[in-house]
Amino acid sequence: MDEEVRVTPSPDAEPSRNPSPPDTAPDGGYGWVVTTSVAIINGHSWGISAAYSVFLAHYLSESTFPGATALMYATVGSLSIGVTLLISPLVTIMARELGTRPTMLIGAILQSASLVCASLSYKIWHLFLSQGLLFGIGMGLLFLPSYGIIFQWFTKRCALANGIAIAGAGLGGLTYSLAVGAMIRNMSLDWAY
Incomplete structure (x- = not known):
């Protein structure tokens, strides 16, 4: 009883004037601007995180927060990196629902706010919340969405572009570590935050 109806295009039908976009990435051009931007994001995110070792050395030598142990100080830095990676599922949902730019903007704001709050800290739990938890959330919202952007712009030179973007983390780590040490001194x- 059920009849199958097939629709075939007429030979006289005109082809679509709006062809679908190509499936290949542009492999260059503006992609290098994107790569540089991701390198800068990596430099600021992972660079600040790497500079925590300079803060840690200062905290331990000066006993900055009364009653804090070496383990407590070390946990602050570990907490930020752990939170960065643990919120991946949430970041994926946010990027899908809100978009990449708004998600990254929220991350940049949280990351900046965390450093301002850390500079105002006078108890160790303030540091846990600011430089540990809030910085980790901000870094996750900023870094994780940026990771997939380069694949949209490159196919042939994807490995080179990724290498350049990831090198930003090392350059940021070097720069921030030297700058933080000089600012503390x-x-x-x-003012070093």
Whole structure:
């Protein structure tokens, strides 16, 4: 009883004037701007995280927060990296629902706010919340969505573009570690954040 109806295009039908976009990435051009942007994001995110070792050395030598143990100080840095990676499922959902740009903007705001809050900390639990938890959330919202952007712009030179973007983390780590050390010595801990 059920009849199958097949529709075939007429030979006289005109082809679509809006062809679908190509499935291949542009492999260059603006993709290099995107690669540089991701390298800068990596430099600021992972660079600040790597500079925590300089903060840690200062905290331990100066006993900055009364009653805090070496393990507590070390846990702050570990917490930020752990939270960055643990919120991946949430970041994926946010990027899908809100979009990549808004998700990354929220991350940049949280990351900046965490450093301001860390500079105002006077108890160790303030540092756990600011430089540990809030920085980790901000870093996750900023770094994780940026990871997939390069694949949209490259196919042939994807490995090179990824290498350049990831090298930003190492360059940021070097730069921030040297800068934080100099700022703590010459200005104060509060200005080093």
